[in-house]
Amino acid sequence: MTIEEAARKLRAREVSSVELTQESLRKIHAEQPRLNAFITITDEVALEQAQRADDDFGRGIDRGPLQGIPYALKDLFKTAGIRTTGGTKIFDQVPDYDCAVYEKLRAAGAVLTGKTGMHELAYGITSNNPHYGAVRNPHDPARIPGGSSGGSGAAVAAGMVFFAMGSDTGGSIRIPAAYCGCTGLKPTFGRVSRFGTMPLGGSLDHMGPMTKTASEAGLVMDAIASEPLSGFSTPGFSLKSVRIGVPQNFYNERIAPEVAIAFAKALSRAEAAGARLVPLIVPDPGAINVAGRTILLTEVSALMEPYFGRRDDFGADVLSLIDQGRMLAGTDYVNAQRFGRKARRQWAELWRSVDVIFTPTAPILAPFIGQAEVKWNMESEDVRLATTRLVRAINVLGLPALSIPLTPDPLPIGLQIIGPLFQEHLVLAVGAALG
Amino acid sequence: MTDWKTLAAARCPDIPADAVARMVPALEALGASFRPLALQLTPEDEYVEERGA
Numbered sequence: 407m408t409i410e411e412a413a414r415k416l417r418a419r420e421v422s423s424v425e426l427t428q429e430s431l432r433k434i435h436a437e438q439p440r441l442n443a444f445i446t447i448t449d450e451v452a453l454e455q456a457q458r459a460d461d462d463f464g465r466g467i468d469r470g471p472l473q474g475i476p477y478a479l480k481d482l483f484k485t486a487g488i489r490t491t492g493g494t495k496i497f498d499q500v501p502d503y504d505c506a507v508y509e510k511l512r513a514a515g516a517v518l519t520g521k522t523g524m525h526e527l528a529y530g531i532t533s534n535n536p537h538y539g540a541v542r543n544p545h546d547p548a549r550i551p552g553g554s555s556g557g558s559g560a561a562v563a564a565g566m567v568f569f570a571m572g573s574d575t576g577g578s579i580r581i582p583a584a585y586c587g588c589t590g591l592k593p594t595f596g597r598v599s600r601f602g603t604m605p606l607g608g609s610l611d612h613m614g615p616m617t618k619t620a621s622e623a624g625l626v627m628d629a630i631a632s633e634p635l636s637g638f639s640t641p642g643f644s645l646k647s648v649r650i651g652v653p654q655n656f657y658n659e660r661i662a663p664e665v666a667i668a669f670a671k672a673l674s675r676a677e678a679a680g681a682r683l684v685p686l687i688v689p690d691p692g693a694i695n696v697a698g699r700t701i702l703l704t705e706v707s708a709l710m711e712p713y714f715g716r717r718d719d720f721g722a723d724v725l726s727l728i729d730q731g732r733m734l735a736g737t738d739y740v741n742a743q744r745f746g747r748k749a750r751r752q753w754a755e756l757w758r759s760v761d762v763i764f765t766p767t768a769p770i771l772a773p774f775i776g777q778a779e780v781k782w783n784m785e786s787e788d789v790r791l792a793t794t795r796l797v798r799a800i801n802v803l804g805l806p807a808l809s810i811p812l813t814p815d816p817l818p819i820g821l822q823i824i825g826p827l828f829q830e831h832l833v834l835a836v837g838a839a840l841g
Numbered sequence: 842m843t844d845w846k847t848l849a850a851a852r853c854p855d856i857p858a859d860a861v862a863r864m865v866p867a868l869e870a871l872g873a874s875f876r877p878l879a880l881q882l883t884p885e886d887e888y889v890e891e892r893g894a
Contacts, residue, residue: 741879
């Protein structure tokens, strides 16, 4: 059932929010031993909020399509009175205030069922957390769900909740969306308030929704965005007027055969629906990735300086990245930001010739838990670098990017749809038309 | 080539030597990719967004 269908049933009194929430909590508890998607399950809060939503319906109060809909927050969104860990021992706390996104979702009448598992500090792509356990992929529990918003991706893909919130600093919404087989939107930088979230990289962090469909992601964005989306409308949207940029460089290199085939089929489907495919050379995403990694290493290490003395409280992978960031020079950070500004100007020119750009979200299928490398003929690539290779640059550019699921067989594969700044409504409409 | 071990000993003495040794390949690889990009940047790349403002 989608959010739209549930919203209709709630208003027709065919189901109550309490019933939807009880079913959601039942699934969460049933799947928790298998997938470990949650760090905290908020049964009591959920049932209270669901009852309030039903009471409001009974009084004729309608707060919009999310009223009475069960959802989850990645465990870096602060929630007053509810444990929030950031996936780390360091920040494990019960906050005394709410983040802006939770305030907005409460105002919209949505029902919080819990806080989802994540990579420690959101600093990695496996969600294999040394403190709270490994989150597992619902399609194959031996594999990672992706990360860092792995619990949110698993919860949505396994049907535990209608939607979940994630954060994306180098692909952390889009990667689990691709590996778990759901939809994830990284909005334009600044479009969704980060107040009250645990930061990772201040110039790269984005908050966004994870849902089953692009149309649902639009509904969530309407509730959480600092300003409503302009002109978002999926019904009746036609791909006929859309120019789709298809990169002829970088995004077609070192791609697993299953991903390449699924991507080619998606292009054919878009073309058959009337879209115009425009071959494109995109300005050096590999170099932008390098700048992005330099920025992130430095920003995280700066953030963590007060905690350098607590080396035993970090997982090995995260500690190594924090150490690496400490070794970089201030000039490296400034030049990486300068490079990012130059890249943003270069990419802005692309939108003269295309409306959106299609790429695969990840070049590989979900790796196994503990897998360190990907083999490409004679060379190998670090799993983290392979997984982030096609998504990280978009964080530096600040552009909206959506990942939609292409196929669940044998494993999910994601299509990334990138758009111009503040054109979330366009990438969502294109995603919905293809979905 | 950066002498990461000496740099770490001077700047971050709390990082154990074995941890430094493990991260040297990653730092070398990043530096090799990043240094040419940094050297491409010129003063003319600054303030371009403010043209016409």
